[in-house]
Amino acid sequence: MGSAANSSVTCDPNDVIVTNDLWKTYIMGEQEVHALRGVNLRIQRNEYTAIMGPSGSGKSTLMNLIGCLDSPTQGSYCLNGHDVSRLTDDELARIRNKEIGFVFQTFNLLARASALHNVELPLIYNGTPAAERIERAKFVLESVGLGSRMDHKPNEMSGGQRQRVAIARALVNSPSIILADEPTGNLDSKTSIEIMNLFEELHRQGNTIVLVTHEPDIAEHANRVVTIRDGVIASDKPSHKLVPATATH
Numbered sequence: 380m381g382s383a384a385n386s387s388v389t390c391d392p393n394d395v396i397v398t399n400d401l402w403k404t405y406i407m408g409e410q411e412v413h414a415l416r417g418v419n420l421r422i423q424r425n426e427y428t429a430i431m432g433p434s435g436s437g438k439s440t441l442m443n444l445i446g447c448l449d450s451p452t453q454g455s456y457c458l459n460g461h462d463v464s465r466l467t468d469d470e471l472a473r474i475r476n477k478e479i480g481f482v483f484q485t486f487n488l489l490a491r492a493s494a495l496h497n498v499e500l501p502l503i504y505n506g507t508p509a510a511e512r513i514e515r516a517k518f519v520l521e522s523v524g525l526g527s528r529m530d531h532k533p534n535e536m537s538g539g540q541r542q543r544v545a546i547a548r549a550l551v552n553s554p555s556i557i558l559a560d561e562p563t564g565n566l567d568s569k570t571s572i573e574i575m576n577l578f579e580e581l582h583r584q585g586n587t588i589v590l591v592t593h594e595p596d597i598a599e600h601a602n603r604v605v606t607i608r609d610g611v612i613a614s615d616k617p618s619h620k621l622v623p624a625t626a627t628h
């Protein structure tokens with residue numbers, strides 16, 4: 380019995396992400412926090428989108444919904460042409476593992492496990508046989524330039540290397556989308572550039588990337604910049620990167 384609003388949802392397979400009037404309300408005792416208040420966002424395959432906005436505006440909440448880590452309070456969400464807003468937690472977990480690669484500000488690696496084992500983890504969850512797991516984990520670690528650090532644990536690596544392990548882990552299932560929530564938030568500027576070069580390379584290879592950042596110079600690496608304010612999209616523009624440099628005087 381979908382509501383009128385939900386029955387009009389079009390899940391176009393050319394769009395990787397389509398959100399229709401997405402709301403997320405957190406209940407805190409007596410208080411309701413409307414973290415998202417009707418977000419309509421459409422992202423096509425191989426777009427590179429930066430999401431900006433003040434602290435508390437709803438960026439991470441939106442990323443969690445797009446990444447199937449959470450369900451909306453209201454509205455609908457089509458991922459790769461399928462409406463996923465009404466799925467159970469188990470179904471969401473399965474889709475997340477297959478379609479989404481997540482990269483977090485704090486890396487979220489297992490401290491006691493080697494880089495290789497950290498990258499293998501998503502493949503353990505989906506039952507990939509051991510030999511194939513190791514082969515694929517090695518391949519993605521090499522592709523992010525960590526072929527010589529596979530046996531290192533997170534505390535035996537630099538910040539940039541840790542984030543590259545997290546990116547390798549995000550890539551190991553060949554997801555259709557890479558979501559990164561402030562991936563350079565804990566890195567110095569030189570290491571941030573290294574990580575942004577890696578995202579650019581992934582974009583060139585055909586990946587769809589959505590990246591949250593507070594920093595305008597990081598957002599400029601994307602092709603499109605979406606700004607969120609108070610739980611709604613305040614602006615949605617091509618990034619400066621696409622605008623040819625013009626003489627100012």
Ligand SMILES: Nc1ncnc2c1ncn2[C@@H]1O[C@H](COP(=O)(O)OP(=O)(O)OP(=O)(O)O)[C@@H](O)[C@H]1O
Nearest residue numbers: 405406407412414433434435436437438439440441
């Ligand atoms: N689990 C939660 N329970 C209750 N309120 C929450 C929860 N998560 C987020 N919020 C609230 O929802 C709003 C949006 O939070 P969100 O984390 O999406 O912001 P953000 O834009 O990512 O901010 P930042 O830039 O600081 O990371 C905030 O007001 C926050 O306090």
Ligand SMILES: [Mg+2]
Nearest residue numbers: 438439440560
């Ligand atoms: Mg956040």
